[in-house]
Structures are given as C-alpha cells and as structure tokens.
Amino acid sequence: MKLHIHNTFSKQLPADKIHDNYRRQVLDACFSYVTPKQPSNPQRIHIANDLANKLGFSENDMLSEDFLNIFSGKTTYPNTHPYAMCYGGHQFGQWAGQLGDGRAINLFETNHNNQQWVFQLKGAGETPYSRSADGLAVLRSSVREHLCSEAMHYLGVPTTRSLSLCLNGDEVLRDIMYNGNAAHEKGAIVCRVAPSFIRFGNFEILAARENHKTLEQLANYTISNFYPEISSKGPQKYLDFLSKVKEKTIDMIVHWQRVGFVHGVMNTDNMSILGLTIDYGPYGWLEGFDYNWTPNTTDAQNKRYRFGNQPYIGLWNLYKLANALYPLVNKADSLQEILDSYELEYLHKYESMMHRKLGLQTTNKAFIADTEKILQLTETDYTIFFRNLANIEENDTPKSAFNKITDAFYHLKNDEIIKKWIQWFEKYLLLLKHNSFSDIERKEQMNTINPKYVLRNYMAQLAIDKANNKDFSLINDFYELLKKPYDEQPNYNKWFVKRPEWARNKIGCSMLSCSS
Numbered sequence: 001m002k003l004h005i006h007n008t009f010s011k012q013l014p015a016d017k018i019h020d021n022y023r024r025q026v027l028d029a030c031f032s033y034v035t036p037k038q039p040s041n042p043q044r045i046h047i048a049n050d051l052a053n054k055l056g057f058s059e060n061d062m063l064s065e066d067f068l069n070i071f072s073g074k075t076t077y078p079n080t081h082p083y084a085m086c087y088g089g090h091q092f093g094q095w096a097g098q099l100g101d102g103r104a105i106n107l108f109e110t111n112h113n114n115q116q117w118v119f120q121l122k123g124a125g126e127t128p129y130s131r132s133a134d135g136l137a138v139l140r141s142s143v144r145e146h147l148c149s150e151a152m153h154y155l156g157v158p159t160t161r162s163l164s165l166c167l168n169g170d171e172v173l174r175d176i177m178y179n180g181n182a183a184h185e186k187g188a189i190v191c192r193v194a195p196s197f198i199r200f201g202n203f204e205i206l207a208a209r210e211n212h213k214t215l216e217q218l219a220n221y222t223i224s225n226f227y228p229e230i231s232s233k234g235p236q237k238y239l240d241f242l243s244k245v246k247e248k249t250i251d252m253i254v255h256w257q258r259v260g261f262v263h264g265v266m267n268t269d270n271m272s273i274l275g276l277t278i279d280y281g282p283y284g285w286l287e288g289f290d291y292n293w294t295p296n297t298t299d300a301q302n303k304r305y306r307f308g309n310q311p312y313i314g315l316w317n318l319y320k321l322a323n324a325l326y327p328l329v330n331k332a333d334s335l336q337e338i339l340d341s342y343e344l345e346y347l348h349k350y351e352s353m354m355h356r357k358l359g360l361q362t363t364n365k366a367f368i369a370d371t372e373k374i375l376q377l378t379e380t381d382y383t384i385f386f387r388n389l390a391n392i393e394e395n396d397t398p399k400s401a402f403n404k405i406t407d408a409f410y411h412l413k414n415d416e417i418i419k420k421w422i423q424w425f426e427k428y429l430l431l432l433k434h435n436s437f438s439d440i441e442r443k444e445q446m447n448t449i450n451p452k453y454v455l456r457n458y459m460a461q462l463a464i465d466k467a468n469n470k471d472f473s474l475i476n477d478f479y480e481l482l483k484k485p486y487d488e489q490p491n492y493n494k495w496f497v498k499r500p501e502w503a504r505n506k507i508g509c510s511m512l513s514c515s516s
C-alpha cells in the first residue's frame with residue numbers, strides 16, 4: 001500500500017515537547033505525539049469503498065493486512081508520527097478549558113489528486129487529552145458515526161468522512177444512560193478523513209492561555225492551507241477569515257435544517273473551522289417535524305441544541321471564535337460587524353432553501369411561516385411530507401393534494417387540523433399556478449433537494465443490534481442505500497416509512513446520551 005504522505009499540520013505548527021503519554025495540560029503547542037493503543041484482535045467491519053477509491057486505495061489495498069493494521073491502530077505507516085490535537089471549548093454554554101483529542105489520533109496527511117486529507121482514528125486509546133476517560137469508542141457509536149458521515153456526504157451536506165469501521169477485539173465499559181448500570185460493550189475504531197479536523201476550540205485554547213504567537217501561527221496555517229482565496233494582510237486577514245468561517249457555518253446549518261439533522265452537541269469544540277459536520281455523537285434525525293426536538297438526553301432539560309435552535313447556536317459559537325481571534329485583530333467593532341450580518345444572511349439562505357423544498361419560484365415568507373406552523377400541529381414526518389409533496393399536480397384539488405401526503409402523519413384524526421391542511425393546500429395550489437415549472441419539472445427539482453432516504457434513528461439502531469450479534473449486513477445495506485438518497489430505489493421502499501411505534505421511546509432510537 002503506497003500513500004503520498006504530505007504532513008502539514010505537524011510540520012508547520014509547534015509540537016508538545018513531552019512525548020510520554022500521560023494526561024496533562026499541554027502548553028505552547030498545537031498537538032502531542034502519541035501512539036495508538038494495540039488492538040487485541042482487529043477485525044474489519046466495513047470500508048466505504050467509494051471514499052477509499054477517491055483517496056487512492058485499490059481493491060487489493062482495501063483487502064490487505066496492512067490496511068486493517070494501519071486503520072485499527074495496530075501498526076503505523078512507515079515514517080509517520082501520529083498525534084493528538086490540543087483544543088479547548090465551550091460546552092453547553094460554559095468555558096471548559098483544555099479538552100483536546102481525548103480519543104482521536106491523527107495518523108498522517110496525504111495528498112492525492114491535489115487534495116489534502118488527514119486520516120484520524122477515533123477510539124484508538126488514551127492521549128494526553130483523555131482526562132478521566134479511556135480513549136476508546138464502542139461499536140454502537142462507531143456504527144453511527146461511520147454510516148452517518150457517509151450518508152451526510154451523499155446528501156450533499158458538508159461533513160468529515162468515514163473510511164473504515166473495525167472492531168478492536170477489546171471490551172469497553174459504558175454506562176449508557178448514566179444510571180449506574182455499566183456494562184461491557186464491543187470496542188470499535190473508525191478512521192475519519194477530512195481536509196482538516198481543526199475546530200473553533202483549537203483557537204479558543206490558545207487565546208485563553210494568551211499564547212498569541214501560536215494563535216497567530218495556527219490562524220496563518222489555517223488560512224494559507226484552507227482559505228487560500230484570502231489575500232488581505234494584517235488584521236483584515238483575520239477579519240476575512242472570520243467572514244469565511246461564518247459563511248461556511250451558515251451553509252452547513254442550512255443543510256442540517258434542510259435534511260432534518262440535529263447535531264445534538266454543538267459545543268465549540270465540535271465546530272469545524274471548515275464548516276464541516278464533525279463529531280457524530282448523540283445526533284438524531286427529525287421524524288416528526290418539531291423545532292423543540294433534541295436526541296441528546298444529556299441536554300433534555302434545557303434543550304440548548306434542539307433542532308430549531310441550531311442556527312442561533314451557530315452564531316453563539318462564532319462569537320466565541322471571534323473572541324479568540326480578537327488578539328490578532330484588536331478591533332472589536334469590525335469583528336462585531338461581521339457577526340451582525342449573520343442573522344440576515346442565515347435567513348436569506350434558509351428561505352431560499354425552503355422555497356426550493358416547496359418547489360416554489362417566487363418568494364413568499366408568509367407561506368414558509370405557515371408551513372412551519374402547520375407541520376407542528378400534529379406529528380408529521382419531515383422526510384415523507386416533503387418527498388410526497390413533489391407528487392402534487394396543478395390540477396389537484398386541495399383534498400386530492402392532501403390525500404397525497406397523509407402517509408406523513410402519525411395519527412391525524414382531528415377535523416380542525418385537517419381543515420387547516422386543506423386551507424394550506426388551497427394556498428399552495430395557487431402558488432404553484434404562478435410557477436413556470438411543469439408538474440414534472442417541479443417534481444424533478446424537488447426530488448434533488450428533498451431526500452427519500454435518511455438514516456432514520458431506528459435504522460441505525462437495527463444495524464447496531466445486528467452488528468452486536470456479529471451480523472454486519474445491514475451496515476452494508478444502509479451504506480449502499482444512503483449513497484443515493486435522492487433516488488427512488490423502489491427495492492428499498494421499506495425504509496421510506498415512518499418510525500415504527502416500538503422505536504418511539506427506545507434507547508438509541510429517540511434517546512441518546514453522550515456516553516459512547
């Protein structure tokens with residue numbers, strides 16, 4: 001297996017001088033060298049073959065012993081030096097100090113077809129940043145991260161990728177719901193891949209420690225490698241940088257709202273500086289459209305990271321990044337000005353996205369507001385509703401149009417609500433008359449933005465339950481299905497259904513904790 005190793009982060013930024021692997025505060029450095037833990041009996045579960053091809057691996061590479069050994073942490077690729085990154089973060093609104101890669105280890109960077117990639121193992125053992133935890137990951141969370149990263153990519157949502165999923169052959173102790181019922185689970189390792197895993201928190205920790213020299217180095221590194229279009233100098237350079245990160249963050253969150261993805265833990269240490277969805281923990285997919293929904297039981301009280309709050313948290317997190325960049329700019333007003341435009345820019349992009357979901361060509365903010373309201377009157381499946389809405393034809397009556405979307409309802413018996421829906425369709429059909437699209441054109445357009453298949457929460461759980469019994473077939477099925485989420489794929493129709501009742505309150509399906 002021949003890779004084009006091209007390290008930039010570890011070459012261009014300061015390393016921790018201590019090489020021993022014990023937990024500590026790491027000062028004056030961006031990362032610490034560390035070796036992955038030896039897995040006792042590594043086993044391949046799944047490889048994302050399309051991604052592997054894109055990264056330059058041949059079929060033979062994927063089947064090789066080397067591949068398994070390197071991406072399970074058993075051996076290191078010749079002449080490479082794995083490392084864990086130092087970052088801090090605001091968790092649930094509070095400054096948490098140094099966090100860092102507690103269970104992620106960057107193996108190396110490659111350059112393939114002019115594209116820079118970092119390969120990172122998640123769950124490969126302790127690092128100086130592991131604090132009180134073990135550096136490991138369990139099978140359930142690794143299946144969730146592997147499948148969802150790839151599903152998000154194929155949905156067109158900016159995300160880190162997942163190359164492979166392996167068992168390490170070891171047992172890991174976890175208390176799933178933090179209620180004193182700890183149990184052993186299978187340990188697993190995912191190899192994540194992205195141009196960079198730098199987070200807002202990498203900047204925050206340096207600013208908090210008043211290490212302005214390293215802060216400037218990290219900002220310059222990030223700009224020259226990932227924002228080469230920024231050509232300004234001096235403080236303006238960092239202002240332009242914040243503007244770009246703001247844009248990318250907005251784009252990412254608009255995509256989340258479009259497909260109904262709830263991240264669940266939007267702490268600043270989980271915010272990528274490249275606007276990628278990162279750190280798939282207790283995330284979830286909207287079933288019934290509900291702005292108040294969060295999958296994360298750890299956040300059940302305040303619901304800080306609920307679906308409807310994601311756009312505001314994006315801004316809150318950008319404030320923390322702006323504070324961290326302040327020492328490089330020294331102009332609070334200019335930083336503030338960039339953040340002041342967030343809300344309008346977000347709304348503009350959100351509304352344009354919602355128009356496309358509805359298949360409308362003319363702006364109608366009031367109708368979007370009506371739609372959001374009516375979707376919350378009774379439990380309505382977000383994915384099924386928008387997918388079936390594309391079947392409406394201009395010649396439909398409000399009643400016949402309504403009949404085309406009733407599969408999206410869980411229990412709609414209330415006549416008042418049905419009346420409201422009929423009124424909504426009266427308006428919708430009128431708006432369609434102003435479109436220049438034919439029914440067929442509109443359907444085609446809507447089906448490129450409204451997915452038919454997403455990784456529903458219970459689907460991930462079914463794949464996990466089977467995997468825990470050594471049957472990995474559903475992981476592969478879902479990977480193949482979710483590669484084409486906008487295609488009809490009639491042979492997979494059984495996954496285009498609402499959540500079954502058994503999954504409503506099941507742990508793993510609608511309730512997840514941070515314990516993984």
Ligand code: AMP
Pocket residue numbers: 099100101102103104129130131133134135136137265269270279281514516
């Ligand atoms: P998260 O909320 O999962 O993004 O994690 C927050 C912090 O806790 C990060 O610094 C993680 O690396 C660390 N962390 C989470 N789980 C573990 C674990 N099992 N072992 C070590 N560190 C962990």
Ligand code: MG
Pocket residue numbers: 269270279
């Ligand atoms: Mg994290």
